[in-house]
Amino acid sequence: MTAAPTLSFYSDPTEFLAAAEPYLAADPVRGTVVASVAHRMAARRAEGVALPENDWWLVVRDASGAVVGAGMRCAPFPPRPPFLLSMPDQAAVALAHTLHRRGERVRAVNGALPAVRVCAEEVARLDGGRVEVAQHTRVHVLDALAPPAPVPGALRVASAADIDLVVAWFGAFMADADEQAGRPRGTSAHEAPDRAELLRRIRDGRVWFWTDGSGRPVHLTAANPPSFGVARVGPVYTPPEQRGRGWAGNAVAEVSRLLTAEGARVCLFTDQANPVSNGLYARIGFRPLVDMANLVLVD
Template sequence: MDLEFFADPAAFLDAAGDLLAAEPVLGTVIGSVTERTKRELAAGIDSWAEVGAPFDRWWMVVRDEAGKAVSTAMRTAPFHPNPVFALPMADEAAVALAIALHERGESLGGVNGALPTVSVIAAETARLAGGDVTVHHHTRLWEATDVTVPPAPPGRLRRATEEDAPLVLHWFTAFHVEADVQAGREPDPTGGEHNTMDSALVRIREGVEWLWESPAGEIVHLTGRSVPAYGVSRIGPVFTPREHRGHGLASHVVGELTRAGLEAGDRMCLFTDQANPTSNKIYEALGYRPVVEMANLLIG
C-alpha cells in the first residue's frame, strides 16, 4: 500500500476522481473543498496564503498493490490545529500516514473524519510524538433521499447578495461559537472555517448562501447549500440568531433547500454534532438518515 501526496488540487482530483465519484456522499468534504480550492486558484484567489500554517496544504491518495486509488485524506483546514481530514482506510494505511507526517516533521494536532480511521491515525501520532488523544466532538453524516418540508414562516427565502456580505461573514463566525455553546462545549472563536470577506464574497457569487427575510425586511436566518461536487450538495452552515429561534426557520429553510437540490438531481447531505440533540432531531424529522459516524480528535 502506497501513499501519494499532492500539492495541486487539480492533480489530486485527476488521481482520486473515480474514487470520489464512487462514494460521493462519503467523500463530500474532500470533493467540495478540493473543487472549491481549484476554482479559487483559477480565479487568482489563494485563501491559504492568509492562514499562516507552518506547512503547505496537501492532498493524499492511498493506492493498493495494483496502483488503484482506494482512499484519500487531505490537510487543508485553515483553522487551528489544522486537522487532517480522512476517509475510511485500512489500519495499515492510517498508521503509514501518521508515520509519514511525523517523518516530514509535520506536527499533527488534530484529525477529523471517518471512524475508526481517525482513531488509528491519532493513536499512532500520539505514540510517535507523545501526548494524549481527546475527543473534541463526534459528528454524524446524514443523507436525505426524500424530504418533508414544514410550512413556511412569514417572510421569504432569497439568495444572499454582495450587500449582505458583512452580515454573512459575521454569522459564519457566530455559527461556530453557537455550535459549541449548544453542544455544551467552551466556545472557541478560532474554530471552524477560516472565513474572510473575500471568501464570503466567493460563496455569495457562487449562489450558495441563502437568507430568510422577515415581512419587515429584517434578515433573520442563514443556510448554505454547497455547489454540487460529484453530484452531491451539502447543507451548512445553518444559523439563526437567538432572538429569532423557535419559529421553525431552520426546519423550513433546510427542508426547502433540500427539496430544491433533490429536484435538481443532486444528492443532499449534511453533518450534525452528536452532542446537539436538537439539530439531530430536526434533520431526522425532515427525512435525513445517518450515513457514517465521524469524530474530530485532538492530539497533544
Template sequence: MYELRFTPDAAGFLATAGDRLARQPVLSTVIATIADRAVAEDAEGIQRDPDRPWWFVTIVDHVGLVDHARDVDHDGEIVGTAMRTAPGPDHALWVTEMPPEAAVQLAHALHDRGEFAGAMNGSLPATRLMAEESARLWGKRAEIRSHTRLYELDTLTPPVGVGGTLRAAVPADLELLNNWLTIFGAEAAEQGDRPAPELVEHDRDETSRRIRDGRLWVWEVDGRPVHVTGANLPSLGVARIGPVLTPKEYRGHGYAAAAVAGVSRRLLDLDARVCLFTDQANPVSNKLYQRLGYRPVVDMANFGLS
C-alpha cells in the same frame, strides 16, 4: 507499506482518485467538494495564504490486487485519501476510509515531515487510529472533540406555517454573514455542551465568494435576516448543506427548518443528492433534519491532540 502520494494540485488529485471517490459519492462529499472548489479557484488565480497547509494525499497499495472491482492507478490500488486544506487555527485533517495500517502510516509520514496536525476529522476507525498514533509520536493525548453524523435526504417534508422567506445572500449581506460565520463554531459548541473554540474571524474573501457563487442563503422576516444556511455546489452529483445558523435571539420560530428545506429543494432541482452533517450532541438539529426527511448514513468524529 503503502505509497503515499502528496500533492497540492487538486486537479491532479482528482484525476488520480476521482474514480474511487465517485464510487461512494456521499461518503466522499467533503474531500470531493473541497477539491472541485480548489480547481475552480486555481482557474481564477485565487491566491492562498502561503502559511496555510494545503495538500491532498492518495494512498496506493501495490500488492494484493485481487478485487476485480478495484480502483487501479497504474500498478496499484487506491485504498484511501486524505487532505489538509482547512483554515486555522488547527488546519484540521480530513481522513476518508482506509485500511488501519494506512492510517498509522499516514501519521508516521506527517511526523517524519515535521508536520504536526493538532486536529483531524473523518471516517472511523481510520481517523481514531491516526489520531492515537499521532498523539503517541508527538507525546500528546488524543481526545474526541465531537461526534458527527452524516445524513442524506430521502423524501423532503418541508415545515408549514413558518413566517418569512428564503432568498439568496447578496453582497450587502457580507458584513452580517461574515460575523455569523465567525461565531458559528462557538454557537455549535455551546449547543453541543462543549467548550467554545478559539474565535477566529472568518475569511471575508471566502464569504464574498460564497455569496457570489450562490452558496449562502438567508431566511428573512419583514426585511430582516434571521438565519443563514450554506450550501456547497454539487460534486460527484452530491450537494452538501452547511453551515446552518440561527443566532440566539431568533431561535425557536422554525427558521432553520424552513431554510434548510428551501435550500434542499433547490439542490434537488439540480438533480443532486443532498446531504449534511450534524453534531450528535445536539438533539435539536438531529431531530429537525429527520423531520425534514434526512436519514443517517454514517457516524464520524472530530479528534484533537492535547
C-alpha cells in the same frame, strides 16, 4: 503477506482530483468535504490565486493500484488538522509515520472513523500525548423531503450588499454550535470567516436568508456547489433571539428542494451532541449515513 498501501501526496488539487476521482465518485456523500474543498481550491488556482505551500492532498492505493483512501491537510485554522476519509488501518498508521518523518506536527485529526482514530493514536505514540474527542459528527443524507409546518416569511438568496451580516453570522455559527452542544464557546477549532470567499459563495448563489413577514433576515442557510453530484448544506444558523420559531426547518427544507431540483443529492453534517439539530433534520427527511469525529492530541 499483504503489500503495504502506497501513499501519494499532491500539492495541486486538480492533480489530486484526477487521481482520486474513481474513489470520490463511488461514495460522494462520505467524501463530500474532501471533494468540495478540492474543487473549490482547484477553481481558485485556475483563477490565479496562490494556494498555501504547505497544503497537501493524499491518495492511498492498494497493491493493485486501486484507490482505497484519500485525505487532505488544507485547514487554514490551527492546528491545521488533516481530514481523512476511509482507508485501511495500515494506511492510517503509515500516514502517521510519514508525517512524523517529514517533521509535520499533528495535534488534531478530523474525518472518518476508524481511520482518524487509528492515525491519531499512532501520532500520539510517536510524538507523545493522548487522544481525546473534541466533537463527534454525523453525515446525514436526504431521502424524501418532508417539509415542516409553514412559518411566516420566505427564502431569499443573499446579495453582495448582505456581506457584513453573512460574515457576522458565519462567525457566530461555530461558537454558538459549541454552546448548543454543551461545550464552552470557542472549544471547536474552526476557520474564521473569509470575506472574499464568502463573497464568492454569495455571487454563486449559495447563501440564503429566511426572512420574516416584514422581510427582515432571521436565519441563514448556505450550501456548497455540488461535487460528484452531492451538495452539502451548511452552515445553518439562527441567532439566539430567533430560535424556536421554525425558521431553520423551513429554510433547510426549501434550500434542499432547490438543490434537488438542480439534480444534486443533498447531505449535511450534524454535531452528535446537539439533539435539537439532529431531531430537526430527521423530521424533514434526512437519515444518518456515517459517523465521523474531530480528534485532538493533548500533551
